[in-house]
Amino acid sequence: KAGVTQTPRYLIKTRGQQVTLSCSPISGHRSVSWYQQTPGQGLQFLFEYFSETQRNKGNFPGRFSGRQFSNSRSEMNVSTLELGDSALYLCASSSPPSGTVGKFSEQFFGPGTRLTVL
Amino acid sequence: AQSVSQHNHHVILSEAASLELGCNYSYGGTVNLFWYVQYPGQHLQLLLKYFSGDPLVKGIKGFEAEFIKSKFSFNLRKPSVQWSDTAEYFCAVNPYSGNTPLVFGKGTRLSVIA
Numbered sequence: 001k002a003g004v005t006q007t008p009r010y011l012i013k014t015r016g017q018q019v020t021l022s023c024s025p026i027s028g029h030r031s032v033s034w035y036q037q038t039p040g041q042g043l044q045f046l047f048e049y050f051s052e053t054q055r056n057k058g059n060f061p062g063r064f065s066g067r068q069f070s071n072s073r074s075e076m077n078v079s080t081l082e083l084g085d086s087a088l089y090l091c092a093s094s095s096p097p098s099g100t101v102g103k104f105s106e107q108f109f110g111p112g113t114r115l116t117v118l
Numbered sequence: 119a120q121s122v123s124q125h126n127h128h129v130i131l132s133e134a135a136s137l138e139l140g141c142n143y144s145y146g147g148t149v150n151l152f153w154y155v156q157y158p159g160q161h162l163q164l165l166l167k168y169f170s171g172d173p174l175v176k177g178i179k180g181f182e183a184e185f186i187k188s189k190f191s192f193n194l195r196k197p198s199v200q201w202s203d204t205a206e207y208f209c210a211v212n213p214y215s216g217n218t219p220l221v222f223g224k225g226t227r228l229s230v231i232a
Binding site: 003033035040041042043044045048056058090092106107109110111112 | 154160161162163164167208210218219220221223
């Protein structure tokens, strides 16, 4: 089974620009979660999509948005980039959504997209 | 809001030393617990997980973790570390309350020296 794939792997943008990151989950997985990873802050939850619906949203400004398509692929968009948005953006997929009562399926992570904002 | 605390930011050990990384969480209800590892330049991958049952959980590469409900802790252990265990380790908690995401600790960087 192919793993979670993320494109592009590296991006360099300048302040004020916008960026779109893409994530393809493991085949059959319907839940996709996005995280921002920065040194010292660990992984901070951005949002989760399940069956094209946003189930959860983390504490990030409205400049961060996402969506999920009918084939479970997901995109996240960051508008009006700031220097502080430089980070590794990770996507994870799982079969059921997070917090499923009785059992939580492991989240499988992609390699991430390294975003640098200059 | 739920939170996860990892007490050590950076741990340096010699090969063959024993390892224990602390993890405490703040949620009072039933939880799923995880330890993930991120080797240099690699994907985040699952080391072990706890859903229910035996509170001593064994994972890959000789790692184990013990869930102590009364202490809200899920510490990671390995009796004898190797140079190849050099990585960043993340504890994560997911409450059983339905619509809640996975919450990660800030990570512990482990450096194993020969």
